[in-house]
Amino acid sequence: xxxxxxxxxxxxxxxxxxxxxxxxxxxxxxxxxxxxxxxxxxxxxxxxxxxxxxxxxxxxxxxxxxxxxxxxxxxxxxxxxxxxxxxxxxxxxxxxxxxxxxxxxxxxxxxxxxxxxxxxxxxxxxxxxxxxxxxxxxxxxxxxxxxxxxxxxxxxxxxxxxxxxxxxxxxxxxxxxxxxx
Numbered sequence: 001x002x003x004x005x006x007x008x009x010x011x012x013x014x015x016x017x018x019x020x021x022x023x024x025x026x027x028x029x030x031x032x033x034x035x036x037x038x039x040x041x042x043x044x045x046x047x048x049x050x051x052x053x054x055x056x057x058x059x060x061x062x063x064x065x066x067x068x069x070x071x072x073x074x075x076x077x078x079x080x081x082x083x084x085x086x087x088x089x090x091x092x093x094x095x096x097x098x099x100x101x102x103x104x105x106x107x108x109x110x111x112x113x114x115x116x117x118x119x120x121x122x123x124x125x126x127x128x129x130x131x132x133x134x135x136x137x138x139x140x141x142x143x144x145x146x147x148x149x150x151x152x153x154x155x156x157x158x159x160x161x162x163x164x165x166x167x168x169x170x171x172x173x174x175x176x177x178x179x180x181x
Contacts, residue, residue: 001045001047002044002045003042003043003044003045004018004020004025004027004042004043004045004056004058005020005040005041005042005043006018006019006020006021006025006040006041006043007019007038007039007040008035008036008037008038008039008040008041009024009037009038010024010037011032011033011035011037012032013032014028014029014032014083015027015028015029015032016029016032016035016043016058018041018043018058025056026056027043027045027056027057027058028055028056028057028058028079028083029043029057029058029059029060029083030059030064030083030084030086030087031060031086031087034060035060041060043058043059043060044058044059044060044061044062044064044065045057045058045065046058046059046065046068046069046079048079055079057079057083059086061091063091064086064091067086067091067094067095067128068082068083068086070124070127070128071085071120071124073123074116074119074120074123074124075119075123076115076116076119077112077116077119077120081109081110081111081112081116084109084110084111085109085112088108088109088110089105089109093105094106095128098120098121098124098125098128099125099126099128101121101125103117103118103121106120106121140168141159141162141168141171141172141175142155142159144168144172145172145175145176145179148176150179154179155175158175158178158179159175161178162174162175162178
């Protein structure tokens with residue numbers, strides 16, 4: 001299940017009920033009050049199923065869901081800790097704190113202590129920015145490295161360190177040396 005499209009029929013402090021074809025789905029969401037009663041929404045869904053629990057988590061934006069999915073992969077950080085992070089912080093703020101290693105920012109969220117904040121940074125730093133798009137400053141070098149079997153995220157890490165004043169052959173050699181480090 002990727003999303004549910006329907007009418008919001010109930011709003012509570014930590015969940016909404018969305019009616020889809022006569023079925024009311026209880027969906028836990030970071031900010032239930034950002035929804036409006038009797039309006040139609042497309043809510044991106046994460047379905048959490050365990051032996052004793054079947055819960056739906058929903059998000060207005062796909063980016064929110066993607067960050068939630070990354071957060072719940074962190075050891076010691078479950079759905080019930082990740083949801084308040086998205087309720088109280090912006091996607092950009094959380095991602096920036098992780099990339100900068102800002103433990104104090106992460107500790108401001110409920111139930112996030114020093115140990116979990118450090119684990120979040122350890123597990124997610126470098127994995128939140130979109131590294132799958134090639135850097136545009138040297139497409140010839142990017143294509144050469146891709147043809148040699150290197151992946152775009154790895155290429156993006158070395159390209160900024162390659163001397164662009166050299167000819168393309170020298171740039172490729174320099175990039176390959178950096179790849180092997």
